[in-house]
Amino acid sequence: MISRKLYNRISLLRKERDISRKDLAEKIGVNFQTVGYLEREEYNPSLDLAFKISEYFNLPVEFIFSTKPMKPLSQELYDKTKNQ
Amino acid sequence: MISRKLYNRISLLRKERDISRKDLAEKIGVNFQTVGYLEREEYNPSLDLAFKISEYFNLPVEFIFSTKPMKPLSQELYDKTKNQ
DNA sequence: ATATTTCGTTGTATATTTACAACATTATAT
DNA sequence: ATATAATGTTGTAAATATACAACGAAATAT
Numbered sequence: 314m315i316s317r318k319l320y321n322r323i324s325l326l327r328k329e330r331d332i333s334r335k336d337l338a339e340k341i342g343v344n345f346q347t348v349g350y351l352e353r354e355e356y357n358p359s360l361d362l363a364f365k366i367s368e369y370f371n372l373p374v375e376f377i378f379s380t381k382p383m384k385p386l387s388q389e390l391y392d393k394t395k396n397q
Numbered sequence: 398m399i400s401r402k403l404y405n406r407i408s409l410l411r412k413e414r415d416i417s418r419k420d421l422a423e424k425i426g427v428n429f430q431t432v433g434y435l436e437r438e439e440y441n442p443s444l445d446l447a448f449k450i451s452e453y454f455n456l457p458v459e460f461i462f463s464t465k466p467m468k469p470l471s472q473e474l475y476d477k478t479k480n481q
Numbered sequence: 482a483t484a485t486t487t488c489g490t491t492g493t494a495t496a497t498t499t500a501c502a503a504c505a506t507t508a509t510a511t
Numbered sequence: 512a513t514a515t516a517a518t519g520t521t522g523t524a525a526a527t528a529t530a531c532a533a534c535g536a537a538a539t540a541t
Contacts, residue, residue: 314443314498316527319445342399343529346490346529346531347530349490357445357527358529359441359442359497359498360443360444360458360462362444364464373459374457374459378444380448400497417516417517419517430499430501430502430520437520443527446499
């Protein structure tokens with residue numbers, strides 16, 4: 314299958330919680346370089362890996378990963394407040 | 398990575414919409430045997446493949462795939478109505 | 482200032498997903 | 512009843528994800 318590029322917010326979420334790649338990697342049970350590859354968006358994770366990350370951050374898969382480029386959280390939040 | 402077994406509702410959703418594996422496979426751009434492997438839960442799809450299926454059925458990834466065995470839709474719906 | 486941790490990156494090996502061909506079985510249509 | 516389509520399955524090849532080692536650069540702590 315020709316995979317589309319997938320975007321993600323892993324690095325952002327990780328920084329918000331101030332944990333290192335190594336820590337995150339240990340928590341979800343993968344190699345720390347694998348987290349690096351993911352953050353650089355160099356490949357598409359397996360669904361199980363996506364679930365592990367989603368469970369760790371306690372957020373839906375669709376919030377962390379997307380087929381379209383991610384807006385910064387700040388802007389997305391601002392847009393949301395504006396529309397209400 | 399040692400992947401957990403993932404459960405899914407692909408076959409159910411496909412039957413609800415009365416489309417064949419071949420049709421679904423064409424729509425999401427994979428081989429029709431790949432849909433077979435997925436329905437038999439013989440491997441974990443890539444996140445991109447999961448997204449394609451989720452987009453096709455217009456349902457969240459978490460509704461279609463789960464780390465825990467899926468309840469029949471009928472029971473899940475009944476539980477929902479009971480709780481309200 | 483120096484040590485330590487984290488990050489970015491590259492390369493190679495292994496594991497897993499996906500494609501594809503083949504064929505028997507079951508279901509559906511004519 | 513026969514043809515056609517759909518399914519279940521197996522095997523092999525290919526593509527892609529992940530592990531792991533290595534190393535230099537940047538950031539942080541002491």
